[in-house]
Amino acid sequence: MFDVIVIGGGTIGAATAYYLSKQQIGKVALFDKGTIGGGAASWAASLLTQVRAKTDTIPLVQETYRALEALEAELGESIGAKRVGSLQIAGSKKTAASIESLAEIATQFGIANHWVDAQEVKAMVPWINEGKVLNASFMPDDVFLEAFVLANAYAKAARRNGAVLFPDTEVTEIVAENGRVTGVRTQQGFYAAPFVVDAAGAWSNLLSMPQAIPLPMAPVRSIYWITRPNPALFPSTQPMTVIPDAMAYSRPETGGLLFGIRDRESPFVHPRELPETYNGRQFIESEKHWEILLDEGKEFREFFPGFEDVEIAHCITGVSTYTPDSRFVIGPSPRLEGFYAATGCVGAGVAMSAGFGRAVSELIAGQPPFTDISAFAPTRLGDFDPFSDGFMEQCSAARANKKDGG
Numbered sequence: 436m437f438d439v440i441v442i443g444g445g446t447i448g449a450a451t452a453y454y455l456s457k458q459q460i461g462k463v464a465l466f467d468k469g470t471i472g473g474g475a476a477s478w479a480a481s482l483l484t485q486v487r488a489k490t491d492t493i494p495l496v497q498e499t500y501r502a503l504e505a506l507e508a509e510l511g512e513s514i515g516a517k518r519v520g521s522l523q524i525a526g527s528k529k530t531a532a533s534i535e536s537l538a539e540i541a542t543q544f545g546i547a548n549h550w551v552d553a554q555e556v557k558a559m560v561p562w563i564n565e566g567k568v569l570n571a572s573f574m575p576d577d578v579f580l581e582a583f584v585l586a587n588a589y590a591k592a593a594r595r596n597g598a599v600l601f602p603d604t605e606v607t608e609i610v611a612e613n614g615r616v617t618g619v620r621t622q623q624g625f626y627a628a629p630f631v632v633d634a635a636g637a638w639s640n641l642l643s644m645p646q647a648i649p650l651p652m653a654p655v656r657s658i659y660w661i662t663r664p665n666p667a668l669f670p671s672t673q674p675m676t677v678i679p680d681a682m683a684y685s686r687p688e689t690g691g692l693l694f695g696i697r698d699r700e701s702p703f704v705h706p707r708e709l710p711e712t713y714n715g716r717q718f719i720e721s722e723k724h725w726e727i728l729l730d731e732g733k734e735f736r737e738f739f740p741g742f743e744d745v746e747i748a749h750c751i752t753g754v755s756t757y758t759p760d761s762r763f764v765i766g767p768s769p770r771l772e773g774f775y776a777a778t779g780c781v782g783a784g785v786a787m788s789a790g791f792g793r794a795v796s797e798l799i800a801g802q803p804p805f806t807d808i809s810a811f812a813p814t815r816l817g818d819f820d821p822f823s824d825g826f827m828e829q830c831s832a833a834r835a836n837k838k839d840g841g
């Protein structure tokens with residue numbers, strides 16, 4: 436018997452369990468069918484860029500920065516965030532204007548930022564073609580980290596506060612009676628709770644749809660590559676980059692460069708066709724990895740003139756969840772009392788994790804959320820079939836058009 440059950444131990448679900456465990460609302464349980472942090476978190480590039488054009492998301496990522504400090508203090512151990520800063524780089528007049536407005540937004544939200552010229556960019560990022568840089572804003576406090584470590588830190592802190600963790604325990608059904616959640620069924624039996632949070636990532640709709648709750652999101656593939664180590668070209672202190680004109684981002688990774696390029700056709704996957712575990716599974720045949728790099732990487736190669744001489748060591752593909760309007764899915768459903776969604780991460784669920792967790796825990800505790808989350812209401816698109824190809828194509832198009840980091 437619990438007071439709240441959270442389904443899914445990714446960064447979002449684990450953060451939700453952590454914040455719930457700090458509220459005075461009783462016993463909290465966190466279920467995951469695999470390991471905590473073993474879903475999308477285990478693939479994430481995990482850039483935690485703070486400034487966003489959609490300003491209502493910034494308080495969510497700023498909450499994650501507060502959580503990093505709180506978790507390290509509570510657990511007495513480092514989460515290993517690397518504070519290398521991030522560079523927003525423009526190679527066209529249009530992007531230069533949007534980076535000017537991003538810099539203004541950063542200042543409004545108290546995010547440290549300053550302009551750097553092309554030579555300064557080159558000094559920080561040795562591989563860049565400084566001739567392509569029209570303007571660049573440097574945000575020195577931005578970090579990246581290992582999302583798996585963050586998910587486990589949230590879960591560990593939640594357990595210290597009394598939450599009960601159930602790894603390797605699949606929830607097979609959300610159980611309801613007379614329009615109200617009564618608990619969840621698992622392979623081990625029934626667990627009662629008046630509140631259930633669906634934070635099952637790519638699988639969220641498989642749990643909500645039997646209760647006739649369509650969540651506006653679908654699993655869509657993301658892809659990035661990692662070069663072989665070359666510390667002279669890719670110093671471990673170099674900042675993350677976001678290059679909208681190349682639909683690309685990068686960060687240092689063990690002496691090499693991790694870089695992502697948005698493929699213009701990001702395939703979607705029906706949640707029922709997702710592999711049981713992601714580990715070791717690629718979502719496309721490996722020869723396509725190189726085709727995508729050659730076909731879609733043209734603009735990135737213009738920013739990186741020595742690219743042809745760099746050896747690529749890895750290509751990583753994984754799924755996270757995208758929504759047709761690129762807004763998250765956070766909040767209750769009027770169809771089922773006690774049901775809350777915390778999903779639809781739009782490829783940013785590491786950066787936004789604490790914001791998701793805090794907002795959902797406040798809603799369940801009957802408090803107003805710390806920031807305006809009305810744009811993320813699960814009901815905002817009305818009725819639709821989240822498993823139809825047409826709907827999933829809209830989610831995939833949202834991913835293909837995404838220009839910011841991660």
Ligand SMILES: Cc1cc2nc3c(=O)[nH]c(=O)nc-3n(C[C@H](O)[C@H](O)[C@H](O)COP(=O)(O)OP(=O)(O)OC[C@H]3O[C@@H](n4cnc5c(N)ncnc54)[C@H](O)[C@@H]3O)c2cc1C
Pocket residue numbers: 442443444445446447448466467468469470471472473474475476477478479480481482483582604605606607634635636637638639642657658659751752753754755777778779780781782783784785786787840841
């Ligand atoms: C290639 C790639 C790059 C990315 N880069 C970034 C980035 O730079 N920055 C960023 O912020 N984000 C990034 N992301 C997104 C990030 O990985 C996710 O937003 C984040 O991990 C949060 O996901 P989640 O918690 O919603 O889902 P998940 O991490 O997938 O967690 C869902 C969990 O639910 C569990 N589950 C599912 N069904 C059940 C069930 N029936 N019963 C019990 N448990 C269940 C699963 O086992 C899983 O552990 C990236 C993702 C990918 C794939």
